[in-house]
Amino acid sequence: MMLEKQSVVIAGGGSTYTAGIVMMLIENQDKFPLRKLKFYDNDEDRQNIVAKACEVIVKERAPEIEFSATTDPEEAFTDIDFVMAHIRVGGLSMREKDEKIPLKYGVVGQETCGPGGMAYGMRSIPGVVELIDYMEKYSPDAWMLNYSNPAAIVAEATRRMRPNAKIINICDMPVAIKKSIADIVGLESESDIVDRYYGLNHFGWWTEMTDKQGNDLMPKLKEHVAKYGYAAAEGEGNPLLEENSWMDTFQKAKDVYAVDPTTVPNTYLKYYLYPDYVVAHTDPNHTRANEVMDNREKNVFAECERIAAAQTAEDTTIEAGEHAEFIVQLAGALAYNTYERMLLIVKNEGAIVNLADDAMVEVPCIVSKRGYEPLCMGKIPHFQKGMIEQQVAVEKLVVDAFEEKSYQKLWQAMTLSKTVPSASVAKQILDEMIDANGNWWPELN
Template sequence: MRSSNIITITGAGSARTPALVGSLVKLKERFPLKKVIFYDIDSERTSKMEDYIRLVLKTYSPETEVVFTIDPDTAYENTDFVFCQMRVGKNEMRSLDEKIPLKYDLVGQETCGPGGFSYGMRSLGAMIEMVNQVRKHSKDTWILNYTNPAAIVALGLDKVFPEDKRILNLCDQPYSLMRSFAKILGVEQSILRATYFGLNHFGWFTELKGTDGKDYYETLKTYLRDYDFKPYNAEQRSKSWLDTYLRVNKYMNFFDEYIPTTYLQYYFFSEEIVSESDPNYTRADEAKDSREKEVWEICSKAVGTDSVDDIEIITNSVFGDLMVELAESIAYDLHNEFILMSRNNDIIPNFSKDAIVEVSGTVGKNGANPYKYGDIKPFYKGLMEGQHAYELLTVEAFLEKDYTKALQALTLNRTVVNPEKAKAVLDDLMEANKDYWYLS
């Protein structure tokens, strides 16, 4: 029988938390839980879901102790894993990240372009503080970080904590795409093994094979040339998300060598995306009016009841499943395969050694074991070098409070390019974020 674990969920006020709890319950035989600590500085948000979470865990995992806290010492003093999913500035700042760039006909997106820069600057400070708080109590606790924008956060943490081998940064986007690929191919996701390279939200699938001995890559590419690409849960997605997947088809009309991540749409088709965007109603509003509203309504049904009979249990979360599966692979040294973020070194020999690249690999008790990929071709290398320079300058701008480096970063970003627009949007974002970051 596997030993039980203590985990802390940092950023527990996220509307994603009930779905994460669903994954914990679904996978509890594989990853048994002694205690779950729900930590957030915003007790108002956690209070909206506390009754629901306590009821679900009492019903399906009664052996698990449940703690809610706003105290970091309580959260981190005795925990095996920290599942971190912070959104610094909450939905209000996300809304500004998306709307301010659109004033200048620039992509308004929470992890890419100027919005991603702004969000990254907020996340870096909070994440550095969080790691220091955890390490005050233990050097052995695993920090599994899902806080966005993951590329900037991962690079920043690597610069500040270069010797800390128990921080793993993860993203569910490649995992989600693999789930969509599996549905298209009519196979179980668990049998698929991908070869992938890139930066987070900036990469390509180059092989897709099955543990059944079959090569699925050309079949998938043929499908994406001939049919609309849809996410595995298309019926639950808004039009903006469906358009995101369709742009994979569009990208492959130009470059069909590899299958791209969906986020490359923002860098290749930015003008089109801006023209379709509503500057008064962005995905932040969409999320608040759909997913978040639905979560709060479900959670409210748990107030004053001791039965889950009439309550929908939120499950099938790609994000939650990935978090738990990764922790499981570490806790029991399984060496299961994931698409991982890791310092490059010689994974891609002809690329910047200090970059945080995203490639396939395994995870065990000592952390990530990324597979060596090999040299990449000039087209992809050129794209990635520019994106890495943007990420590096963003991190340096934050650490050094350097306005010029921030301006250089935004000018390098493929969604901006124009230094006049870069300066205008930077100044607006800096004013909006003055309570979180400011540059000299």
């Protein structure tokens, strides 16, 4: 059967991940064929670096796809079926401040967790809402697949501010973890795993994992995680974890697991359960933002410039990213009714029975042309319920602060975070972040 060709705009065309998404889209033309591929970004110079290379890649590998890049919303969002959104409002320079300001006060500095995630959320909300409005104005039948961080805060904001929008908020971190898990338990691919999982974005737990034949993978997995986390066993290579910061995060999962060995955790829980460890093992002068700028950004942009100059990508080092694979799978399920089982960030509405219906939770969903249908994960234990409810309150307070332009609510959000030791420290961080963010944030009263 011939599949109907789709039109896609990548919002955030200047991202270092965009070229990898293009490679994944091209490699999956049999599953998700394209008629148009557009880039949209409000930073024309940055987008041009990536777009000129991707134009060469598309011309060589899929010349039937109509390719363009623009900074004009009408041109970008007209005649599209999907918006794939991964914007970073404020860029890496603001991410650096999100990470370094909390560290000055002995608090976790991370782009989605703690005060840094809240600062980023205050910048991201208007950017993502703007994209929804463009989509609804120019292509009202389209779907937005949003993986712009911090996904939890963005999901809460869009639930309130654009409740009827066709937007699905997603994250690739569980996919990255499951790739390591597949290696640990001896499966060829993470797609061979059937899982039960509950929580929030960057804040969740697996309760079951089987292969597609129903064999229980948890005993072998737990034995490994208790010793090594999600990293490879001693003496074995781990090609998924090339950067020291990620290697540490995957190894630290063994200590996160020890807190509740009845489940296996998302790696990001280390920031909430071991914030003292994270601060002690972070260089306050060279954070993850600096790693990205010094390595990934330089390498990707240099390769894009080389491709554009040579007018060929035959020997390119750019590869399809694992998060791109997740996006293509989701888009295909929506377009072609494949009923995929995927982890999505959705309104709770009974998926976690003993949690508020209006919490934005991350749970397995069945995806089809109808959209998504969350699966019920039942009741959860007191430990996880207490942690989740605290974090849900933090995320709701951040959105309250944005909507009400409330200093008080944002101070409360930072105070309530498990990563912050006291209200006085929260206030010091908040005051410095207000100065650092300037016009990126609404003026708080």
